[in-house]
Amino acid sequence: MKIMTWNVNSIRSRLEHLLQVLKDDQPDVVLLQELKALEEQVPIEEIETLGYNIAIWGQKTFNGVAIFSKYPLEDIQRGIPENDEDSQARYIEAVTNGVRVASVYVPNGEAPGTDKYAYKLKFLDLLTRHAQTLLSYDEKFVMGGDYNVAPQDLDVYDPKSWHEKILCSTPEREHLRRLLYLGFTDALRDLYPDEENLYTWWDYRGVSWPSNKGLRIDHLFLSPQAADVLKNCEVNKGPRGWEKASDHAPVWCELKL
């Protein structure tokens, strides 16, 4: 079973790219972030034509997450449970083909010290608490998405210039590590522990993409039961080079069920 995560930066602007990626890569499950659309604004017919069931938590203008699957989607949860105050569409979860999956869009955080940064850390705390519950189920669980945190300097093209900057600062890395150390496996880093230049996001500005100045901030976190059957994990850099690209590349992993 192939599971892909991708921050599309507007599903309406990226529809043709999305359809092409679905045709080229044939993922069984797709975890999307930053739809920037309400559910009724998402053009679902063309996606359904490719054989996907769809669950969406949309929002006007900002955020928005979705799960597509070639298998039925059960137990759909919109938002992190027991987080009533969170009105931003940043989390959706479902069970499909016996695997629990979640699509996560962690807040950007703007800069350390800001209100948005505090909100980011709080979101990571709430996500960690919920993930702990899900891990207690002892099932195959894949939590993928745009975490907006580069876990280590190895995940950053120029660690000195990013030192204590947003996406790389110590508190957010500690929060991400606390989540990961509940028992998740970072699928890509597990298979390529020392690989440099392994990135998932490149700034639209300047020469970031052509000179591969990127960060690895999109991740697939696997429960132990999922990690036991992990066969492959790759960044698909192709779509980042297309005209009118998202600034994120899709990342996929393959589980041998």
Next chain:
DNA sequence: ATGACGTGAGTATCACGA
């Protein structure tokens, strides 16, 4: 460098992202 570039909202710029 309060920069750059892209998207949505709305129709001139601004909020937001990373």
